[in-house]
Structure formats: structure tokens, C-alpha cells
Amino acid sequence: QVQLVQSGGEVRKPGASVKVSCQASGYTFTSYYMHWVRQAPGQGLEWVGIINPRGGSTSYAQKFQGRVTMISDTSTSTVYMELSSLRSEDTAVYYCARAGGPRDYFDYWGQGSLVTVSS
Amino acid sequence: DIQMTQSPSTLSASVGDRVTITCRASQSISSRLAWYQQKPGKAPKLLIYKASSLESGVPSRFSGSGSGTEFTLTISSLQPDDFATYYCQQYDSYWTFGQGTKVESK
Numbered sequence: 017q018v019q020l021v022q023s024g025g026e027v028r029k030p031g032a033s034v035k036v037s038c039q040a041s042g043y044t045f046t047s048y049y050m051h052w053v054r055q056a057p058g059q060g061l062e063w064v065g066i067i068n069p070r071g072g073s074t075s076y077a078q079k080f081q082g083r084v085t086m087i088s089d090t091s092t093s094t095v096y097m098e099l100s101s102l103r104s105e106d107t108a109v110y111y112c113a114r115a116g117g118p119r120d121y122f123d124y125w126g127q128g129s130l131v132t133v134s135s
Numbered sequence: 136d137i138q139m140t141q142s143p144s145t146l147s148a149s150v151g152d153r154v155t156i157t158c159r160a161s162q163s164i165s166s167r168l169a170w171y172q173q174k175p176g177k178a179p180k181l182l183i184y185k186a187s188s189l190e191s192g193v194p195s196r197f198s199g200s201g202s203g204t205e206f207t208l209t210i211s212s213l214q215p216d217d218f219a220t221y222y223c224q225q226y227d228s229y230w231t232f233g234q235g236t237k238v239e240s241k
Contacts, residue, residue: 051230061171061179061222061232077229111178121169121226123190125178 018042020112020126027132033100036129038112045093046070049115051122052086052097054108064110067095068118102133137161137225141233147241154210156236158223163203167227170199170208173235174219182221183208213238 023037038050052064065076069088076084085098095112110129113122138161148154158168166186171179181190183199186206196211210217218240223233 060235061224063230063232119167119226121181121184121224122171122179123181125180128178
């Protein structure tokens with residue numbers, strides 16, 4: 017069965033960087049796109065970006081351009097999202113989510129990784 | 136950017152009620168709309184895609200309709216497991232979510 021297993025929670029100080037992982041199993045890793053979505057405490061869902069694990073091409077929401085980097089490791093079926101220059105407003109649960117195509121909905125989600133930014 | 140607006144933000148209902156949630160897009164998105172259910176502390180779960188297609192394993196009491204800019208999610212007979220927050224999402228131009236509709240017990 018399809019599973020997306022994310023890394024654990026992280027605490028960072030303002031200005032630092034954080035890297036979150038999402039390991040996929042139960043399907044052909046390079047046949048699906050992966051998105052990252054975040055949810056601040058008590059708030060809605062916000063799209064961060066997308067990566068095509070086959071080739072590694074990416075597209076990021078304008079809000080995060082210059083601060084976010086997504087990479088894929090096909091040897092371990094893992095995608096990573098790194099967010100830099102963290103501020104308190106980046107405190108959120110970060111989810112990875114699978115999509116069947118470059119313009120598609122999200123059919124499977126990871127369990128979420130809480131990133132807390134606090135001095 | 137395409138904006139998605141859901142209404143209402145909160146809905147109070149009882150088990151057995153018919154529940155309808157509306158989602159409006161700021162421009163036409165054809166039928167490129169999905170609905171998700173999220174429970175506290177959990178990841179969202181896909182319910183409906185392509186505006187009206189029911190995801191495998193999702194109970195048939197859930198249905199979706201609409202195209203262009205106006206969409207609805209209907210729960211024909213609300214069950215105890217359905218109290219949750221529901222989000223619409225457009226995937227026509229990048230990806231945008233509505234602000235969510237919390238379905239709570241009356």
C-alpha cells in the first residue's frame with residue numbers, strides 16, 4: 017500500500033534552516049509528483065511547491081521563492097524540503113502529498129512534520 | 136493567482152442531516168477541483184476529485200458537483216465520523232485551497 021513517511025518534529029531558531037524528509041513506498045517513486053503543503057496552527061492549507069522525482073524539476077510558490085529547496089533521492093525513494101531564513105511565521109505542520117501528474121490533485125499524504133521556529 | 140472561497144466557515148449540524156458546502160473560484164477552473172476531509176491532528180484525506188468523482192473507498196453519501204467557478208460538496212446523511220473540516224482545492228493553475236469549513240455537532 018502507498019505510504020509516505022515523514023521525518024519527526026524539529027525546533028529551530030529564527031534565521032536557521034530546516035530540512036524535512038518524506039520517504040515513499042508501495043508505488044513506483046518516479047511515476048508520481050510530490051508536493052509540499054503547510055498548515056500553521058489553527059489555520060488552513062498552503063501550497064509550498066512541487067517536485068518531479070524523475071529528473072528533479074521543481075516549481076515553488078512565489079511566497080517561498082529563494083527560501084525553499086526541494087530535492088529527490090531516487091535511491092531511497094525520498095524527497096526533501098529545506099526551508100531557510102526561518103521566521104516565527106514558518107511554524108507549521110509540513111506535509112508531503114503525492115500527485116499523479118503535473119497538474120493534479122493529491123491522492124496520498126504524509127503524516128506531517130511539525131516545524132517550530134522559536135528563539 | 137486563483138482564489139478559492141468556501142462558505143460557510145462553520146456549519147452546525149446533527150447526525151442524519153443533509154449538509155452542503157460551497158466553494159467559489161475567482162476564475163474558471165473547469166472541473167479541476169478536489170475536496171478533502173481533515174480531522175484534528177491528521178493529514179487531509181481525498182474525498183472527491185475532478186469536481187464530482189468519488190475517490191475509491193469514500194462512502195457514497197459524499198458527492199460533489201459544479202464546474203467553472205461554483206462547486207458544492209454534499210453529505211447526504213451526516214454520520215458521526217463526518218464531523219471534521221473540509222477543504223476545496225483547485226489544481227487548474229498551481230494549487231490553491233479554500234479556507235476550510237468546519238462541520239460541528241449542533
